[in-house]
Amino acid sequence: MASVVVVGGGAAGLSVAYYLQQAAPQLQITLLEATARLGGKITTVAEHGFVLEGGPDAVVRYKPWALELMQKLGLENRIVGTKPAHPSALIHDGREARPIPAGLQMVIPGDLWALARTPLLSPFGKARALLDLLLPQGTPEDEPFGAFIERRLGRQVWERLVAPLSGGIYGGDPYELSTLAAFPQLKALEEQHGSLIRGAIRQRRARGSREKGQLFASLEGGLGTLVEAIQARLSRIEIRLNTPVTALERTGGWRIHTPQGSLQADALVLATPARTAGELLKPLHPEAAAALRQIPYGASSTVTFAFAKEQLPPRVGHGMLMAAQQGFSVRGFTWIDQKWPGRAPEGYGLVRAYFSGLEASKEELARLALHDLARLWGRAPEPLHTWVFHWPEGLPRYTVGHRERVSQALRAQELPGLFLAGAAYHGVGLPEVIRMGQEVAERVLAFAGKPTGAETALS
Structure with a gap:
């Protein structure tokens, strides 16, 4: 045998x-x-009536392999989607939080009207992004992802849109990612259509918009x-x-x-x-x-706070991402009680901060997360419970x-x-x-x- x-x-x-x-x-x-x-970094905690994730908190539906395994294991009736929310997430540009524009294909604008209307970009930033429709195609060689996006769409699109959306996927600085290894589909858009925006528009017409359905899934518990x-x-x-x-x-x-x-x-x-x-x-x-x-590899960390909901300001959608170069320590926040059903008792809010590429003690991570919340809200209430998870080599880069x-x-x-x-x-x-x-x-x-x-x- x-x-x-x-x-x-x-x-x-x-x-x-x-x-x-x-x-x-x-x-x-x-x-x-x-x-x-x-389980590795899959770390679910159930304490004091709260359910939270120390590591990954969801799978994407358009990559079917995790959902297929859940079904093989007889968990199909326990698969849950996110709570309805529109907009589902915001990006903080350093001054205020603004909705993510509709029609994105991965991280590329696929809706010209939504691109024209988004307050995330200045008129100059929008005009620079539209130059992508006219610029010559680049070489097939690899390049840093940030340089690739800036070459096609400009610095504003990188800092205010693409960097926040891509920064939580891989460890470390998203600018340094290999375009061919981390986002080969986007390199293919340039090669096949001569333009990222043109390719995203055609892809969206063929596939439909993901705003029509839930992008993420998890499991009860x-x-x-x-x-x-x-x-x-x-x-x-x-x-x-x-x-x-x-x-x-x-x-x-x-x-x-x-x-x-x-x-x-x-x-x-x-x-x-x-x-x-x-x-x-x-x-x-x-x-x-x-x-x-x-x-x-790069460090990855999460800090989750439980608050009395009455002490929290109004929160929009499922969470907030942070634009690059704006002085935030966290990459983003998730309003867990607003994203997933059954994760917090009635009358309580559950907030998760995500860090990537930051080496710090657990105490310092919690302090930095509260500091960034105070910057967003004017003040941060005292958390009732705090959970911190830190992996020095959490994600490959x-x-x-x-x-x-x-x-x-x-x-x-x-x-x-x-x-x-x-x-x-x-x-x-x-x-x-x-x-x-x-x-x-x-x-x-x-x-x-x-x-x-x-x-x-x-x-």
Whole structure:
């Protein structure tokens, strides 16, 4: 009987383990997790009648892989959408909060009338954005995302619209992102239509506007429900918590060393941060290991406050994003009680701040979040409860050269029976990570000898 060891119990590792067991129940699968819990950054807290997320708080509906997994797990009746709100979110331009213009395709204006009317941009900023319709097409080479947007649409569109919308997706400074790695669809708009706005308008006509339906989804009780449902299905898998991997050996198959002893496996899945995988693979594939260690990560943090609602000023929609270069520490706020049903008791408000790329103590993060709330509201009331989550290397940063680094890093899979999975490679969102977990499971099965019926189980 073939054996597989999956290292890492976050979303990627859990997805690999789940799809492997579903397709090939006779496989001997062991899941090793270095910490005391599964789920990675999926961290749902239920305390004092509040339900909040320390990490991701939603999945996007137009990337179906997370919702498909929820349905496979029997959670379709627990999928919830956001509460109705119009506008759903605002962007604070440094002076006041203004609605996000309608008709966006990803982060690009796809409605000329909405672009003309938005107070986010000055008349000069709107005129500069419209030059995109006349500018020559750029070269196909990669470039920093901020430089790409400024070249096509101007600095105002970058600072007041695109940077706030894109800044919460990847760790660190969104200006430095690789356009080809992080937003290849936008590079394709320029190549195919000669203009981002022209391409967004045509795309919107073909697809319709996302304002017509809910963009985000979650689960009753939070995304931790997904982790619990997967774990409940892994009945035939040995799960070892508090078990970091200290070294790897090639012994015909794989020998995996841990502080609690060694394991032998035919196939090995490293669903860990890239740097961890790089350290483990340094003796076995130095070139790939060096590329893995070169994938940068940025800090990510969330601070959630519970307030008495009577002490809060009126809040619009689901939250607020902050324009770049305006002196805010936070990237944005979510009014959780207004975004999701059932997250706060009657008479209470729940506010979440999100930080990216900021290294600070938990006490300092809470202080900075309250300071920015006071700037928005004139004063910040005393919170009844505070929850702070900080990950020093929370999110991979897809900076320029990312695709080349990933191509080199994935050469580690030249080692027979080795597979890599996780957010460091082809997408940081929960749906993309789940999709990669499913794809890796398919390749593990092909390596181990896919049993009859496995294609159906994985589809």
